[in-house]
Amino acid sequence: MKVLIATDKPFAKIAVDGIRQEIEAAGFELALLEKYTEKQQLLDAVVDANAIIIRSDIIDAEVIAAAKALKIVVRAGAGYDNVDLEAATKAGICVMNTPGQNANAVAELVFGLLVFAVRNQYNGTSGTELMGKKLGIHAYGNVGRNVARIAKGFGMDLYAYDAFCPAEVIEKDGVKALSSVEELYSTCDIVSLHIPATAETKKSINAALLAKLPKGAVLVNTARKEVIDEAQMVEFMNERTDFRYVTDILPSNHAEMVEKFEARYFSTPKKMGAQTSEANINAGIAAAKQIADFLKTGNEKYRVN
Numbered sequence: 001m002k003v004l005i006a007t008d009k010p011f012a013k014i015a016v017d018g019i020r021q022e023i024e025a026a027g028f029e030l031a032l033l034e035k036y037t038e039k040q041q042l043l044d045a046v047v048d049a050n051a052i053i054i055r056s057d058i059i060d061a062e063v064i065a066a067a068k069a070l071k072i073v074v075r076a077g078a079g080y081d082n083v084d085l086e087a088a089t090k091a092g093i094c095v096m097n098t099p100g101q102n103a104n105a106v107a108e109l110v111f112g113l114l115v116f117a118v119r120n121q122y123n124g125t126s127g128t129e130l131m132g133k134k135l136g137i138h139a140y141g142n143v144g145r146n147v148a149r150i151a152k153g154f155g156m157d158l159y160a161y162d163a164f165c166p167a168e169v170i171e172k173d174g175v176k177a178l179s180s181v182e183e184l185y186s187t188c189d190i191v192s193l194h195i196p197a198t199a200e201t202k203k204s205i206n207a208a209l210l211a212k213l214p215k216g217a218v219l220v221n222t223a224r225k226e227v228i229d230e231a232q233m234v235e236f237m238n239e240r241t242d243f244r245y246v247t248d249i250l251p252s253n254h255a256e257m258v259e260k261f262e263a264r265y266f267s268t269p270k271k272m273g274a275q276t277s278e279a280n281i282n283a284g285i286a287a288a289k290q291i292a293d294f295l296k297t298g299n300e301k302y303r304v305n
């Protein structure tokens, strides 16, 4: 059996070594395709792969059609909006993610971005502190929970809204559960996005919702760019000169955002949230173990399609 790691943004070497150990101990062979620049390289690499480990790499119908021997794709991470689940299901391919494995890394970056934003991008002028501010956690999954844990250390007041997580679960962590997304945005000084990109959430962060934020608010996005209505974000930032936006996912209109709002907008050039050795090891090895278990015993825990 051949397991392919196909990562445009490579794992740390120590994680690749750990994955190799897991895969070889299970009696399988490991192949590696990193930093590919053309889709054709991916199409060629998947031809004889029985299993693939990916990150944000796009597994669309064309890749699935080329992967004639493929049984399983594991997205080493949380979001699987980069995989065509329908095409995978039709081809009889199991798709999994590795929930929680990179959550702390992403949550730590939220605070890296926030301190940078409220200290005026370290430009030497007087900024503000996080202590005592109201932090709104938009979706209380694995990353949201880690954000709550870290925010307590900063002395922030915590609020969350999650359409699927019961209020008792949120409140058990000392976080106030709000009953609507509008209430979260009108209550909080800072909102941290942790919603997945789905048909329902795409472009859901629009001008009407952002307008509810109090003066001086900050939005931090370590989730997906697709959840933002980018045209409305520009309109909103034109009007609300007090508002700041920091993101770990380069917007499609990054050049325009820099040109218009340089002092109130920042994006990392490449998604860095999960880019730590620890997260690479956790997610990569979990993916390798899930693949070995699936191929040997048929265990489908973490299947998402």
Ligand code: 3PG
Pocket (backbone or CB within 6 Å): 009, 055, 056, 057, 076, 077, 078, 079, 080, 102, 223, 271, 272, 273, 274, 275
């Ligand atoms: C995820 O969904 O797990 C994060 O967005 C991290 O994505 P990455 O593995 O491409 O860095």
